[in-house]
Amino acid sequence: MVPFQVWIGVAALFPLLFPCSLAVSEVSCADVVPMKWRRDVISIADFGAVGDGKTLNTWPFKKAIYRIQHMRKRGGTMLYIPPGVWLTGSFSLTSHMTLFLGRGAIIKATQDTTNWPLVDPLPSYGRGRELPGKRYMSFIQGDSITDVIITGENGTIDGQDSSSNVCIEDAHISTGDDLVAIKSGWDEYGIAYGRPSSGITIRRLTGSSPFSGIAIGSETSGGVDNILAENINLYDTGFGIHIKTNVGRGGYIRNVTVMNVNMNKVRQGIRIAGDVGDHPDEYFNRYAVPTVDGVTIKNVWGLDIQQAGSIQGIRSSPFTRICLSNVKLWGAGARYESWRCMDVTGAALGVQPGPCSELANTVSAGFCSGAF
Ligand SMILES: *[C@@H]1O[C@H](CO)[C@@H](O)[C@H](O)[C@H]1NC(C)=O
Ligand SMILES: *[C@@H]1O[C@H](CO)[C@@H](O)[C@H](O)[C@H]1NC(C)=O
Numbered sequence: 001m002v003p004f005q006v007w008i009g010v011a012a013l014f015p016l017l018f019p020c021s022l023a024v025s026e027v028s029c030a031d032v033v034p035m036k037w038r039r040d041v042i043s044i045a046d047f048g049a050v051g052d053g054k055t056l057n058t059w060p061f062k063k064a065i066y067r068i069q070h071m072r073k074r075g076g077t078m079l080y081i082p083p084g085v086w087l088t089g090s091f092s093l094t095s096h097m098t099l100f101l102g103r104g105a106i107i108k109a110t111q112d113t114t115n116w117p118l119v120d121p122l123p124s125y126g127r128g129r130e131l132p133g134k135r136y137m138s139f140i141q142g143d144s145i146t147d148v149i150i151t152g153e154n155g156t157i158d159g160q161d162s163s164s165n166v167c168i169e170d171a172h173i174s175t176g177d178d179l180v181a182i183k184s185g186w187d188e189y190g191i192a193y194g195r196p197s198s199g200i201t202i203r204r205l206t207g208s209s210p211f212s213g214i215a216i217g218s219e220t221s222g223g224v225d226n227i228l229a230e231n232i233n234l235y236d237t238g239f240g241i242h243i244k245t246n247v248g249r250g251g252y253i254r255n256v257t258v259m260n261v262n263m264n265k266v267r268q269g270i271r272i273a274g275d276v277g278d279h280p281d282e283y284f285n286r287y288a289v290p291t292v293d294g295v296t297i298k299n300v301w302g303l304d305i306q307q308a309g310s311i312q313g314i315r316s317s318p319f320t321r322i323c324l325s326n327v328k329l330w331g332a333g334a335r336y337e338s339w340r341c342m343d344v345t346g347a348a349l350g351v352q353p354g355p356c357s358e359l360a361n362t363v364s365a366g367f368c369s370g371a372f
Contacts, residue, residue: 038098040073043080051084056110058089069094076147081105090139098149099140109139178215178242179207179234182224184251187284190221191250197222202229212242213266214258218277220290221251228257235264240305241297244276247314250288256295263302269329270297270309272319274343289317295346296368298325304332308353313343322346323368324355 042064045051049060068077076096083104090109093099101107139161140150184190184197202214213234216224234240240263243253263269272295292313302308308329313319322344329352331337341356347368348359 038073038076038078040075040077041080042067042077043082044086045082049086051082051086051105053085053087053106053108055087056089057086058091058110061088061091065091065094065097068097072096081107093140093148096147098151100151107140178212179205179209179237180229181212181215181217182227183217183219184222184224186219186280187221187248187250187288189280190219191285191288193222195222196251197224197227199226200228202227202232204231205229206233208234208236210238212239213237213261213263214240215242215244216253216256217242217244218246218249220245220253221249221288223251223253224256225252225254227255228259229261230257230259232258232261234261234266237263237266238268239271240266240269240300240302241271243272243292243295245274245290245292246277246279247274247290248279248284248286248288249290250285252291252293253295254291254293257298258296258300259298261297261300261302263300263305263329265304266302266306268307268309269300269302269305270311270324270327272311272313272322272344274312274314274317274319289314291317292319292322294321294367295319296323296325297327298323300327300329302329305329305336306331307337308339309355310340311344311356311358312341315343318343318345320345321367322359324348324351324359325368326350328352 044057044060044064047060047064047067049055049057064079068079076098078098078100081099081101083102085106085108087108087110089112180202182197182200184195185193197220205214207213214229214232216227240261241258243256245251245253272292274290274292308331309324309327311319311322323346325347326349328350338353339351339355341358344358346359348355348361349368351359351361354361
């Protein structure tokens with residue numbers, strides 16, 4: 001796993017709920033990331049943790065994970081979190097473990113960041129995202145780890161981040177930032193690091209955010225492909241679906257499908273843009289122009305949308321094979337604006353209000369037909 005390739009509600013300290021994904025679904029994460037049962041089970045309570053919402057349990061979490069790492073059990077270990085509010089500072093997961101939150105279990109990030117560890121920037125970022133130099137460690141972090149499962153019986157993680165070849169499903173997220181953001185490195189650092197975010201499934205997600213619901217980018221210098229997001233419910237959100245990159249990023253965004261999306265009270269329904277975000281420093285390569293190819297957005301129903309959507313490609317690298325199919329975004333009164341497009345080719349079938357003329361509205365657009 002590569003930390004930060006997928007950011008789940010990056011503004012920590014907000015609830016991220018994981019209902020038991022094995023119980024429900026027709027299709028589940030288990031198809032994407034194999035679920036495993038661990039024979040070795042330990043409880044955080046055995047390490048002196050107290051689930052009273054007041055005791056700081058950073059040390060018990062570290063001890064428990066140290067035990068998993070160093071007393072390697074065949075088949076890995078499950079760390080069970082019983083019902084209770086388990087306050088803790090940040091900690092790192094290790095390979096071959098399951099973090100299992102029992103019903104009524106809440107892992108809560110301490111608000112006291114004075115002792116929050118600062119760590120080196122990700123190699124794919126070159127510097128801290130918000131500031132030069134170091135960055136705050138993620139609440140629950142994993143660096144080059146494999147075979148890790150976070151699941152449970154609808155427990156809550158108050159603040160979280162993560163990686164590639166991932167599946168996120170049955171989650172309710174509410175954050176001060178994007179609900180789910182898929183990224184893969186920042187300009188020259190991301191290009192040099194060269195690790196794509198690939199094979200990511202996001203399913204049955206509900207939430208609201210002042211920023212974006214489903215976001216890809218803008219830091220996609222390692223490339224992003226084979227993304228499927230489906231059955232998404234968004235309300236009170238800035239941008240419903242936001243795919244963004246910038247000159248200097250290099251890399252690519254391709255084979256992305258977002259489908260079966262409901263939106264309510266969203267500022268802009270769909271935005272795909274090639275001029276978003278800043279640069280880590282002045283050494284980025286102005287000729288590192290990203291490509292965006294093969295983005296399908298289908299079966300979208302939105303009410304109370306201020307602006308339907310905009311697609312703004314890059315002049316020297318127009319976005320190609322952009323497919324909008326069965327997308328209905330209804331506005332709220334006078335503030336409502338229709339689509340805007342530039343430097344893009346593709347098709348739009350069954351889109352209301354009718355999108356820009358750049359997108360063909362005939363079924364002859366093979367890549368977009370059958371998208372219903
Ligand atoms: C899971 O928890 C959320 C919020 O705590 C609640 O709204 C939801 O009904 C719960 N789901 C189940 C299956 O218990
Ligand atoms: C596109 O991505 C999907 C996952 O969303 C994957 O199943 C499919 O094989 C990919 N297609 C290609 C041509 O790589």
